[in-house]
Amino acid sequence: MAAPQIVEHTHFTLERNAFGKLILTTESGVRFEGVVPVRAFPIQAPEIGISLVNTDSEEVGWVDRLADVPEPAQSLIRQELAAREFMPVIAQIVSVSSFSTPCTWTVETDRGRTEFVLRGDEDIRRIGKDNALLIADTHGIQYLVRDQFALNTGSKKILDRFL
Structure with a gap:
């Protein structure tokens, strides 16, 4: 079976079927049902x-910048990503039960x-050059x-004890 051709956002349409799955249709009419967006970064x-x-x-498709994708495809991609991704953002560390793991x-x-359990200090990772x-x-x-x-x-004081 031949590998599918990758198409840029200007060359496909996106819609949701009756079962809630995304369907990508290429400019040449090839349809891919059950398409899932995945962030590179x-x-x-x-x-x-x-x-x-x-x-x-x-x-089967690639989007350089989500903001450049026309509606309704942009909203469909955002909705699908939101439904798949779960990454809470910590605003404050209230307390820790111990400074040992x-x-x-x-x-x-x-x-x-x-509340969550931290197994070890190695489960805290720095991301990129930012302070994330x-x-x-x-x-x-x-x-x-x-x-x-x-x-x-x-x-910050609690975090310093683990970094």
């Missing part, structure tokens, strides 16, 4: 470089207050700290 550049993959995980963290996120951090809990949920230096003083 989900944290550092979430609006740049979005791959559209078919049910066989083959790339494993320990339970209580945090305020953009989705409300929650990615913290993984024991269940594999990733929590994002957009800028560790923008947190309140108490949160």
